[in-house]
Amino acid sequence: MKSKVLAKKDLLKFINKLIKEYDVFAPVKKEEGIVFSKIDKTDDMCLSYSNTKNSVKEFLLPQSEKLFRFAKKENTNEITDLKEKKRRSLLFGVRPCDGKAIAMLDKVFLENIPDAYYKRRRKNTLIIGMACDTPLQTCFCTSVEGGPFSIEGLDALFVELKENYFIIPVTKQCEKLFVHLDNASQEDIKEAEKLKKNAEKRLKPVFEIKDIKEKLDGAFDNPIWEEIHEKCIKCGICTYLCPACHCFDIQDETVGEEGCRVRNWDSCMFPKFTMHASSHNPRATQKERWRQRIMHKFNYLRENTGMYGCVGCGRCVEYCPVNLDIRKVIRDILESK
Amino acid sequence: MKTKKIQDIARKLLKEKKVDVVIGFEKGTLPSSATPCFIRNPDEVDRLIWNSFCGNNLANYLPKRKDKIGIVAKGCDSRSIVVLIQENQIKREQLYIIGIPCDGMTDKNNVLHDYCLICEHKNPVIYDVLVGEKVKENKAQRHPEGLRDTKWQKIEDFEKKSSSDKWKYLESELSKCIRCNACRNACPTCYCKECFIDQEKPRWVGTTNNLSDIIFFHLGRIFHQAGRCTDCGACVRACPMNIDLRQFTQKITKDGETLFDYETGLDIDVKPPFATFKEDDSEDFIK
Amino acid sequence: MNKNSKFRAKIRQPKIIAFLCNWCSYAGADLAGISRLQYPPNVRVIRVPCSGRMNPLYIIRALQHGVDGVLVSGCHPGDCHYITGNYYARRKFAIINSLLQYVGIEKERVHFSWVSASEGGKFAEVIKQVTEDVKKLGPAKKLVKKI
Numbered sequence: 068m069k070s071k072v073l074a075k076k077d078l079l080k081f082i083n084k085l086i087k088e089y090d091v092f093a094p095v096k097k098e099e100g101i102v103f104s105k106i107d108k109t110d111d112m113c114l115s116y117s118n119t120k121n122s123v124k125e126f127l128l129p130q131s132e133k134l135f136r137f138a139k140k141e142n143t144n145e146i147t148d149l150k151e152k153k154r155r156s157l158l159f160g161v162r163p164c165d166g167k168a169i170a171m172l173d174k175v176f177l178e179n180i181p182d183a184y185y186k187r188r189r190k191n192t193l194i195i196g197m198a199c200d201t202p203l204q205t206c207f208c209t210s211v212e213g214g215p216f217s218i219e220g221l222d223a224l225f226v227e228l229k230e231n232y233f234i235i236p237v238t239k240q241c242e243k244l245f246v247h248l249d250n251a252s253q254e255d256i257k258e259a260e261k262l263k264k265n266a267e268k269r270l271k272p273v274f275e276i277k278d279i280k281e282k283l284d285g286a287f288d289n290p291i292w293e294e295i296h297e298k299c300i301k302c303g304i305c306t307y308l309c310p311a312c313h314c315f316d317i318q319d320e321t322v323g324e325e326g327c328r329v330r331n332w333d334s335c336m337f338p339k340f341t342m343h344a345s346s347h348n349p350r351a352t353q354k355e356r357w358r359q360r361i362m363h364k365f366n367y368l369r370e371n372t373g374m375y376g377c378v379g380c381g382r383c384v385e386y387c388p389v390n391l392d393i394r395k396v397i398r399d400i401l402e403s404k
Numbered sequence: 405m406k407t408k409k410i411q412d413i414a415r416k417l418l419k420e421k422k423v424d425v426v427i428g429f430e431k432g433t434l435p436s437s438a439t440p441c442f443i444r445n446p447d448e449v450d451r452l453i454w455n456s457f458c459g460n461n462l463a464n465y466l467p468k469r470k471d472k473i474g475i476v477a478k479g480c481d482s483r484s485i486v487v488l489i490q491e492n493q494i495k496r497e498q499l500y501i502i503g504i505p506c507d508g509m510t511d512k513n514n515v516l517h518d519y520c521l522i523c524e525h526k527n528p529v530i531y532d533v534l535v536g537e538k539v540k541e542n543k544a545q546r547h548p549e550g551l552r553d554t555k556w557q558k559i560e561d562f563e564k565k566s567s568s569d570k571w572k573y574l575e576s577e578l579s580k581c582i583r584c585n586a587c588r589n590a591c592p593t594c595y596c597k598e599c600f601i602d603q604e605k606p607r608w609v610g611t612t613n614n615l616s617d618i619i620f621f622h623l624g625r626i627f628h629q630a631g632r633c634t635d636c637g638a639c640v641r642a643c644p645m646n647i648d649l650r651q652f653t654q655k656i657t658k659d660g661e662t663l664f665d666y667e668t669g670l671d672i673d674v675k676p677p678f679a680t681f682k683e684d685d686s687e688d689f690i691k
Numbered sequence: 692m693n694k695n696s697k698f699r700a701k702i703r704q705p706k707i708i709a710f711l712c713n714w715c716s717y718a719g720a721d722l723a724g725i726s727r728l729q730y731p732p733n734v735r736v737i738r739v740p741c742s743g744r745m746n747p748l749y750i751i752r753a754l755q756h757g758v759d760g761v762l763v764s765g766c767h768p769g770d771c772h773y774i775t776g777n778y779y780a781r782r783k784f785a786i787i788n789s790l791l792q793y794v795g796i797e798k799e800r801v802h803f804s805w806v807s808a809s810e811g812g813k814f815a816e817v818i819k820q821v822t823e824d825v826k827k828l829g830p831a832k833k834l835v836k837k838i
Contacts, residue, residue, distance in 0.1 A: 678779065
């Protein structure tokens with residue numbers, strides 16, 4: 068597929084065309100910061116962002132997803148499936164780190180036993196990325212096998228040049244969006260290459276990822292876990308803002324005699340996450356929970372899917388109320404005996 | 405200066421085995437940040453620091469601890485410690501409080517937090533040793549938007565709104581909530597072994613991001629803070645979605661002060677408002 | 692069923708929950724009944740051991756699950772069966788009442804009263820007044836949980 072260019076002044080026209088056909092989600096400036104949200108007109112969109120506060124996983128794996136409804140009728144119980152959304156969705160402006168997280172979620176939810184709800188949404192969604200040339204000090208994508216221009220998980224990647232957007236189509240579904248655009252010239256390709264190198268230069272790896280798996284294999288009883296969790300306050304910010312965390316909990320919600328079964332995000336940081344019905348809790352303290360979080364992200368997922376469960380977006384680093392920095396945790400583990 | 409003194413005190417405490425652990429602050433991993441730390445080895449006390457980013461309320465780490473603790477405490481932290489002692493979550497004898505008069509804490513852009521602007525207890529109310537000179541208490545009721553008549557101006561303005569406007573504001577603020585529970589967990593006085601939102605037999609609050617449940621959670625949590633909130637700002641500082649929780653928690657503080665004449669966390673021997681009563685408490689709202 | 696619910700919607704009566712303390716207000720309600728005093732049939736009574744047993748979150752929970760008004764009633768101060776239960780309750784009610792109004796729940800949705808075992812007349816009066824107030828407001832919309 069050939070790379071394309073779109074003049075910057077034509078971007079809004081391009082998005083407007085998309086809005087007619089798709090439910091478009093893009094970064095929007097709100098009171099709480101820049102968040103990914105549905106846009107009805109291009110004015111809402113805000114493209115001067117480093118990264119959004121929420122990750123795009125909520126459009127594929129919503130925080131609370133209704134699975135089906137049930138109601139008590141006179142002699143029977145009635146179960147109804149919820150209607151599928153007809154309109155297709157398009158996520159515009161996804162950062163490559165979030166894109167990589169989607170590639171990871173795809174492995175979890177689409178391989179082996181596909182998850183019907185995830186699959187339905189995923190098939191219905193196009194993801195257009197926006198390359199990241201101004202990484203924040205919390206960013207560390209290059210340390211976890213990602214990159215500011217990575218195309219993994221994306222259907223297309225936009226790169227902001229001086230006057231144009233340089234577009235790299237990745238999948239077939241996306242190609243038709245760009246057929247009417249001009250092909251990129253050699254200069255454009257060069258300029259994009261240069262930007263990529265610059266951005267990567269700014270993101271020096273903060274730890275050696277290739278050592279981590281082996282280290283963690285033998286680290287289950289490492290005394291380092293005793294120290295790591297100590298200041299953790301057991302909230303769910305890190306896991307809820309994480310683009311790759313995907314643990315969930317299934318609950319029945321009822322009002323009166325009807326209700327629905329919902330799938331909610333859950334967090335391994337919550338004490339209740341592993342609570343058994345018998346009230347025994349196999350992960351009794353925050354130490355075990357932190358060990359699980361690190362092991363899951365950097366060891367088990369790597370083994371099962373070939374990818375890490377951390378994409379280096381830095382949200383957990385930035386928003387942790389006690390500055391429990393996952394980069395430092397990994398470094399401490401690597402340095403421990 | 406203060407950093408050096410804190411380090412000296414901590415070193416002495418640990419060497420003389422007066423405490424098992426010192427809870428203080430160390431340098432954070434981001435610029436303009438500090439992070440809580442636990443020091444057990446006298447050789448490591450050099451990690452301790454003090455600056456205007458030491459905003460976390462360290463009293464949060466105290467409930468139900470069994471060891472002897474040296475704790476660095478600002479004015480608001482010390483008031484939370486008083487509440488925890490009153491409520492038997494920690495014993496006074498377990499604590500060695502390193503009190504620090506506080507000039508207000510700043511966010512990462514070096515701007516003083518709103519709650520520090522109206523703080524009336526910059527000096528620790530309870531301490532074993534004080535680091536530095538006491539600072540002048542600010543009773544001038546400064547308000548973020550300039551000088552105002554009373555410290556409750558923001559609350560009183562809100563009280564005057566129509567009920568639909570109030571509700572609209574509540575909904576617009578709380579619809580940002582992602583239910584990460586950070587406000588609850590960052591709060592030193594939210595220490596219940598099982599929170600009402602986690603209870604399942606029976607289940608009080610739904611588990612989804614349904615707005616009605618979110619509002620129930622916040623109203624319940626705020627109500628539980630009555631007579632216990634010290635307006636330390638831990639909840640708003642922790643909230644990743646910048647929800648204006650203080651607009652509601654301050655109301656509870658105001659009611660505690662105006663209805664029961666009780667200011668939170670000043671004296672461990674005074675009973676908190678819900679643990680006592682007066683025969684002539686106001687009841688004009690009761691038929 | 693459908694027809695029925697349409698019909699019901701037309702003459703929709705407010706649903707009011709009354710939390711009555713076992714020793715005074717519940718007996719007061721009883722007395723109102725024995726004395727054949729008429730009062731609106733909109734209240735559903737939940738008996739609590741003492742007004743001090745009232746967890747104020749019950750009020751929020753009731754509003755969330757579709758009642759239009761709440762009444763909490765206990766013994767007069769000084770008359771509590773458990774000596775001081777209602778004194779403690781009074782403080783909690785003061786705070787929750789003020790908090791609910793502060794966040795925009797209408798004042799007339801939530802009521803508190805003291806009704807003794809001998810005040811059958813007062814009980815009927817209170818119920819009349821509460822029902823009237825809630826009727827004026829119409830059905831509750833805020834806080835109502837929809838799934």
